[in-house]
Amino acid sequence: MNLRPDPTFHATPKLAMEAPPETLAFTLMLSPDGSQPDGLAVVDVDPGSDTYGQIVHQVIMPNKGDEFHHFGWNACSSALSPLSGHAFLERRYLIIPGIRSSRIYIVDVKEPLKAKIHKIIEPEEVFAKTGYSRPHTIHCGPEGIYVSTLGGGGKDGTDGPPGIFILDCETFEILGRYEMDRGEQTKHYDFWWNLPRDYMVSSEWGLPPQYENGIVPEDLLSNKYGHKIHFWKLRDRKNVQTIDLGANHQMALEIRPAHDPSKDYGFCGVVVDTTNLQGAIFTWWQKDDGTFEAKKTITIDPVPADADDLPELLKGFGACPPLVTDIDLSLDDKYLYVACWGLGEMHQYDVSDPMNPVLAGKVEIGGIVKKTPHPNGKTFGYGPQMVEISRDGKRVYWTNSLYSTWDNQFYPGERGAAMVMANVGENGGLTLDENFWVDFPEGYRSHQIRLEGGDCSTDSFCYPSV
């Protein structure tokens, strides 16, 4: 407990943007075949430092086969609301779930260069106390730490629907399930919220048999992956509305609400439209009567390709789909970054008008067909995937792995881990930084990035920017 609020907590997104820039990044490393334990890499991102762009510390876990994916902080700017009642928490621990093992690590990063494991929650405890498995997205909120899961009970995670459970934000004890009325929600992926407006939005990927051993083409072509987003009354823990984006909009993944809580809209990325292989972004918003609506506001076309250049899975289509696998919104709610993991492109959209996004910048790197190298000449394996934006909105970092078994289907063979950074122009535009390239240890792939002191997909703000 602090005597003052943690200096990395900010009342408004604007104050967070004015805070000192990040000097360290935390990046998850996963062993795709489970031959080595997964780990957390601490990366120096201070341009003035001698070790800029290098891994300066690693926390290697004591188990194998966890498969790290997403992770998050124990506390964030949401603590500055009197309603939460824990204003004096420290932003100190990273909550890192293994989606294959269902094990959860709590890593103490108070001294980042000496980061160490603080607590391990074993899978059996997760199963017993929640009936869920395969923990994924982490957000700190009013009742503690919320953890979304991708699987229900039983060996293959199909015994009951997946959902969200809550961890105590101080002891990291599992408190139990979140939902009191889940309505028609039967699949899960991401979730986020607007705290003062008291709503939560959640999305759908698929059930464990649909992803753990790779994408199931028959399921995709028969539109059996998730295609709905759910709106909840956050404190009532009730699903109040479900919007079906259309069965062809397969895999509605990342949910990105506007950071400024006075804005009543947000975005959701859809991996692939099975009618035309497009990638899509939907804008959703709350209407005056409190109900929600969603509309497709960005489409990204597939690019025709020679079957010889395509992996087995895509040969029949004669085209390379964009595969929108991650999106992220800058703290000023101005730019939405869209990772096109299949094409090998990172798009920057000006979403000042959320109903009419305009492409403002683009970087080409990697890709199934294009395989564009980094400006420093090195090969960037796979495509741009997990993206994270600095608080001030000037730097955009990303890595290249999607999910071990899916990587292998879309990009056969080991292509290596990568983490790169692009600079944002004064009036938009995106340029890769030639001098920033992180070398990872042999045999690892890289996944989500978290920035020291919070970033654009961790903190929830309770006060509007003025």
Place this chain on the structure above:
Amino acid sequence: MDPDTTTAALWWAVVFSGVYHGVNPGMGWPLAVSAALMERKPSSMLRALTSLSLGHLLAMAAILFPFSALLFLVEWQREIQFAASVLLISLGVYLVINRRHPRFLSRVPPHRLALWSFLAAMAHGAGLMLVPVYLGICRTIDTDAGHAAVFTLMGGNAGIAVAVAVTHTLAMTASGGLIAFGVYRWLGLKFLSKGWFNLDLLWALSLIIVGALSLWTLQW
């Protein structure tokens, strides 16, 4: 101490505890700023402050009225004050040991500010803290209680309970409202993270101190 000074000191204690609650962000003024900013109009701040005050006032009343009802047991006054003091000290000790915020408070939806304010005040013993002060005020007035008819006494005590709760709440609303308006108008929300101090321990200790003082006065 002459009775007038004692009475004045006790009323100042009522006002001071109100200010103490009012300036503490944890008791709600940031929510009034948030309301004004969310709805882009200053009148929303007034509405939020009113809800917060109402909840707080009810919490004071909910604690003080049962004590005022008990006070008709004139010959038990010392025992009642003793019990109230012990209760206060116990709550203080409990809050020193258990520094965790009650989780049910975070289940209250943000638009139900009065309910939240009521529950927050109850959970932190804000009303209980006023009880010894209230009992003290009643005693200074009831010096010739023996002659007063029981029902007028009760009516008088209830009147004092109302006065104590209202004075305390007004002091809280005025101080919290002043800060909320200052932050909204001039200081900006940076003041929130800069000016917020962890008073949990201090609060718990002040419950114990007030309880102890009240026990001490019983010896006279």
